[in-house]
Amino acid sequence: MPSSPPKCACPEQPKENSILFSLLSTPPAEDHTSKETSVAYPTTQLVDSILKRTSRLQPPVVVALRYPELVCQQAAQLLLKTVDFVKALPSCSCLSSKDRALLLKHCWAELLLISMTKYRFRFEIIEYILCCDCANTTDSCCEMSNESIVMKCLAALQGIPTKSDIQLMDSFFTRCETMELDDKEYAFLQSAILFNPDVPGLENPLLVERLQSSVQLHLNEYVAAKHPYDQLRFARILLSLPPLRNIKAQVVTQLFFRDMIGNVAMEDLLSQMLQG
Template identity: 35%
Template sequence: MATLSSCQCPGTGGPDGNNSILYSILKNDSLTTTGEQQTVAQPPPHRQQRVSRVSSCASLSSCSSSSSSSRLDLRQQQQACSCGSSRSRACLRSPQITCKAASAVLVKTLRFVKNVPCFHGLPEEDQLLLVRSGWAPLLVLGLAQDRVDFETTETAEPSMLQRILTGGCGGQSGLADRPGPGEPPAEQSAGVDGVSLSDIQGIKAFLKKCWVLDISTKEYAYLKGAVLFNSDLQGLRYLHYIQSLQREAHQALNEHVKLIYRGDATRFAKLLIALSMLRAIGPPVVTQLFFKPVIGSVNMEDVLLEMFYGK
C-alpha cells in the first residue's frame, strides 16, 4: 500500500477525526410500505338510503377486519421467516477444499499485515487489538480477492433439549457461560454443528458485491488498510494515530477511484457500502465456518498469535 507506506511511524497523534462520514452507511435499506386500498360498493338508489347506510357500515367493518387479519398474517410470516433464517444452520459442502483455501488466505493476510510499515510503529498492545478484531474481515476480503467461492449444505436443526443442554436456549446466562474474545458462541463450541444461514448469506452477499464491482488489486490494498486500522476499538493507546491511518487509507482509495474510474461517480460509495457489509462479519462465524472443520475447538486467537508472533 503505497500511501500507507509513506507515513512516518510512530507516535504523532494525527489530525482530529472529522471524516466519520467515510464510514456512514450509504445504502438505504429502509423498507417502503404502501397503503391498502379499500373498495366501497356503489351506493344504491336514494329510496334505499337507510338500508345502504347500514350495509356500507357492515362492509367497511368487514374490510377493516380483513385488512387487520392480512397485516397480522404478513407479520407472522415475516417473523417466521426471520426466525427460520437465524435458526437454520449450514456447513461447508467440501470442507477439505474450502478450509485449505481459507488457510492459505489467512497466511497471505497475516503476511500483508506484517508488511505494513505503520503497523510496526504501534505498541504491541495496539497491534494485538487490531489483529484480534481485524483478522476475520481481512480474511473474508482476501477470499473475495482470490475469488474463493464455497457451497454449503444445511444441517439438522438441534432439538429443544439439545439447545437447552448446550446453553443455546432457555439456560441461565452467566459470566462463566459467555465466550471470550475470538471464541465461538456457546451453541457453536458445545457441539451444535454449522453456522446460521443468515451469517452465511451475509458472507456470500459481500463476496458477490466485490466480484460485481471487479475490485482491483490497489483497491483491495486500500480497503485492507481501512479495515486493519480500526479506530472504533476500545483501549487503543495510539487512537489518534490509528484514526489518521484509517483516514489516509480512505483518502488514498478515493483518489485512486477518481483517477482510474473518472466516468463512475458512484464507485467510491459502492466500495464504502461493501466495507459496511464487511463490518458485520465477526470472528466467531469465520472460525466456525472455515477453520473448525480443520482445527476443531482450538482457540483461534492462539493460532493467530503463534502464526503472527511465534508465541
C-alpha cells in the same frame, strides 16, 4: 450440485515452518468431549423471555462444508496470506506490537473474507434444519416448536454457521465482484478496516485514526484517477463495509477452522502468526 470439489485460485501452500503447517498436517483429534461440554445453555428466565418474543421464528438452517478438508486448507492458506499482508504494511511499523495484535484480532475475519473475494474463493455447503433432538436435511418437514426457537437462539450465541450467514457472505462477494475491484482497491479496503481507532485497549488510538484517514484519502485519490467518470465509486466501496461487519468472527472460525485447530483460541493463533 457438482460432484467434483470446487477450485480456488488461492495462494501457494503454507511453508513448512509456518504455524498452520503443523495444523494442516495433523489429523483432527477424535475426542470431542471438551467441545460438547463447553456449550453454555441459557437460564430458564432467559428462555421464557426469548419464547415470548420469538413465537413466530422458524427453526435455524445450519450449514456445514461439503468438502471440509479441501476448503479448510484453502481457507488456512488465505489466512496466512492475510496476516502476511498486515505484517508487510509499512504503516504498521509505527504501531506498537500490542496495537497491531489488537487491530488484527478485532477484524481478522473481515480481512479474510476480503481475501476470499479477491481470490474468488468459493465453497459448497450442506444445509440442515436444527431441531431439539435431531438435525434433519431441508428435504424433510420440521414442525415448529419451542425447542427449535431455543436452538435458533443457541446457534446465534454459539456462533454456529447458518444459512443466513452464508447469504451475508455471498452478498458481500457479489457486491465486490460487481464493482470489479482491483488489487490496490482490495488492499486499501483491508487497510481501512484494519486501522480502526475504536478498538478497545489501543495504546495510541489517535495514531490509528490518522492512519485510517490517510488510507481513505489515498483510496479516494486512486479511485478518482483510475475511474474519473465514476464519481460514486469511492462511496460504493466504503458502503460495502457495513454488511461485512454483520458476519461474526465466531461463525468464520466454526465454519473454516474449528475442525482444524480444535480447542485452540483463534486469538492465540493470530498472535503467534503475527509474531512469526
